[in-house]
Amino acid sequence: MLALIDATGMYASAEKVFDPTIRNKPVIVLSNNDGCIVAMCPIAKRLGKELGISKFGPYFQVADKARKAGFVVKSSNYELYADISQRMMETCESFGETHIYSIDECFMRFPDEYTKDYLEELGHDLRKTIWRHVRLPVGVGFGPSLTLAKAANHASKKLPGATGVALIATYNDRKHVLSQMACDDVWGVGRRLAKRLDVMGIKNAWQLAEQPAKKIRKDFSILMENTVRELKGEAYYQWDTVRPAKKEIYSTRSFGKRVTCNIELKNALSGHGETASRKMREQNSLCAGMVIFAASSPHDNAPYFKKSVYHQFEVPTCDTRIILGAISAALPQLYKSGTRYYKCGVGLVDLHDSQYQQQDLFAVSQDDPSLMKMLDSINSRYGRHTLQFASRGIEQKFDMKREFLSKRATTRWSDIPRVMC
């Protein structure tokens, strides 16, 4: 039996952990550069529904409304969320085998001998313990496949009479939960696909689960086919304590303010090149191709500009120097004087295992693995920017706009909460 434990409105709930004064207020958290709303606590969700404030909407459009309604607004405080997340995951680990899926979700696996009643009790125990240890509200869902565990998790919060714990063990459980679940609430089905399903007469998750998998593959894609199999109770997605290696690694970001200068564009792209290479080395991969792109904003009052360049490496590489060299070479194709750049990024694609052998006998790798290893170990020990490449620029100009940042209560001595006596 598999389970999914996830925090409710993770970022917003995490903001409340060290600040009990906002615990009973509607809290929302903004994305990088304070652009969009990315998290809402349950109180904010309820209130937001009446006011038309919802997740992923641009913040500036609702800022006035939110202020008047007494919303507490926070910028993303990733340092804090990462620590809160770690505490949550550690608590889960004390209950059994875990697989961390994202910052606020973890899958767990329990022996088949556990009875329904016992699992249910265990779920409540998990919730209580996480609240006691971390002050984070979570939902717990059990199911025979990852997708069904997700569905049960959804039911644990959304179904009438929900208690924070739900279980799909029998055919009837499955039917009960899925028939009350919209297609776009199924893991892997978004708004667009749900619309197409609707046209075909498939109105809820139970009807989707009843479709022949082969037919769904023909009408949609292999991903949808997998989803249908999982909904039927076949554990199609494997339990993986080790994350499968990524096939592509991107680093992209919008600028705090528009960029018009080619040096700044180069600095930003180089920074992305560094970040993506570091992540690639973390998973022991080499890349054979790279996508470099830069774009203006589609919302600006000017012709939209977007350009991407594909670079193929002679020999697959994981050496930051080679990657930055290719970025420099691509710059003239990306930079157009007068363009107000809004966003740029680098993607390392066509990733291979580091053992990957090159077919071309005449091309020799220029990588210096020991140099990269040294670089990574120094930066890992002393902080990410201890050693960096000059092409990224000397000043750190691309700091995010974070106007509503809370204290870094877990990562800065000066921000540690004080208890007044």
Place this chain on the structure above:
DNA sequence: TCTGGGGTCCTAGGACCC
């Protein structure tokens, strides 16, 4: 004053090669 996230995987289609 100005403001619209970031990451990954998949697929359709065009260009090109033999």
Place this chain on the structure above:
DNA sequence: TCTGGGGTCCTAGGACCC
């Protein structure tokens, strides 16, 4: 006289997730 395949690489964009 008229017609014609299959593979690879790249681009662009769709779709999903959190």
